Amino acid sequence: MLPGSPVAGQRVLMYHAVGNRVDGDVHNIYTMSRADFLRHIETLQAISTQHHMPFAPFRHANSSEIAVTFDDGYADALSTVGPELSKRGIPFHVFVTPSKLTSGDRRYLSTAELRELATIPGATIGAHGATHQSLTSLSEVDAQTDLLASKQQLEDILQQPITTMSYPYGHVNQQVRLAAQRVGFTVAACSKWGVNNSDTDPLLLNRLDMWAGDSARTIENKVLGYWNFLGRRT
Numbered sequence: 001m002l003p004g005s006p007v008a009g010q011r012v013l014m015y016h017a018v019g020n021r022v023d024g025d026v027h028n029i030y031t032m033s034r035a036d037f038l039r040h041i042e043t044l045q046a047i048s049t050q051h052h053m054p055f056a057p058f059r060h061a062n063s064s065e066i067a068v069t070f071d072d073g074y075a076d077a078l079s080t081v082g083p084e085l086s087k088r089g090i091p092f093h094v095f096v097t098p099s100k101l102t103s104g105d106r107r108y109l110s111t112a113e114l115r116e117l118a119t120i121p122g123a124t125i126g127a128h129g130a131t132h133q134s135l136t137s138l139s140e141v142d143a144q145t146d147l148l149a150s151k152q153q154l155e156d157i158l159q160q161p162i163t164t165m166s167y168p169y170g171h172v173n174q175q176v177r178l179a180a181q182r183v184g185f186t187v188a189a190c191s192k193w194g195v196n197n198s199d200t201d202p203l204l205l206n207r208l209d210m211w212a213g214d215s216a217r218t219i220e221n222k223v224l225g226y227w228n229f230l231g232r233r234t
């Protein structure tokens with residue numbers, strides 16, 4: 001592949017929090033300041049324009065579009081991410097773990113805040129496990145129970161169908177994937193590196209892992225597909 005020729009396919013970017021400390025972030029790569037985030041957005045907008053990659057909602061897609069996703073349901077999705085992306089017309093997806101809503105941990109969205117987030121133009125809510133357990137560590141029955149609970153609890157709160165999810169820790173195998181399908185999810189993201197096309201399983205969409213300290217050059221290289229060798233790791 002020649003430099004300057006982007007890999008074809010859909011990019012799903014994986015973010016976590018902006019301004020809140022991310023659980024388990026021992027290397028300080030996911031805990032992103034507001035300034036980092038605004039820098040990321042500015043760079044992404046330039047890439048989107050220059051390479052004709054429109055921002056689009058998280059979905060199964062074959063074209064060179066960019067979907068922006070956030071895992072875990074941090075409170076800054078409402079205070080920072082939502083307003084900044086919405087005013088720029090960039091759709092975004094927040095994968096929420098319902099048990100965090102009532103945890104009392106102010107880093108995470110409360111139930112009322114989640115309802116408010118869902119009303120922001122461009123925002124879509126997906127599930128992220130009921131209690132953020134590694135689903136591959138559970139029995140088939142327990143994994144399915146967890147997935148169903150994550151879906152039903154968010155549907156009860158938001159009064160709308162929840163059909164998308166991301167797997168906690170990116171942990172997924174065929175058993176977990178099938179359980180997700182059985183309870184009614186139609187599109188799901190893992191954390192495996194790569195872009196997506198019509199051959200990609202909609203319940204195993206690849207993502208690009210975005211880090212707080214990424215330079216503009218790094219962001220561009222990731223989005224254009226030049227880091228896709230990471231997806232070949234076993």
Ligand SMILES: [Zn+2]
Nearest residue numbers: 071072168169
């Ligand atoms: Zn998570």
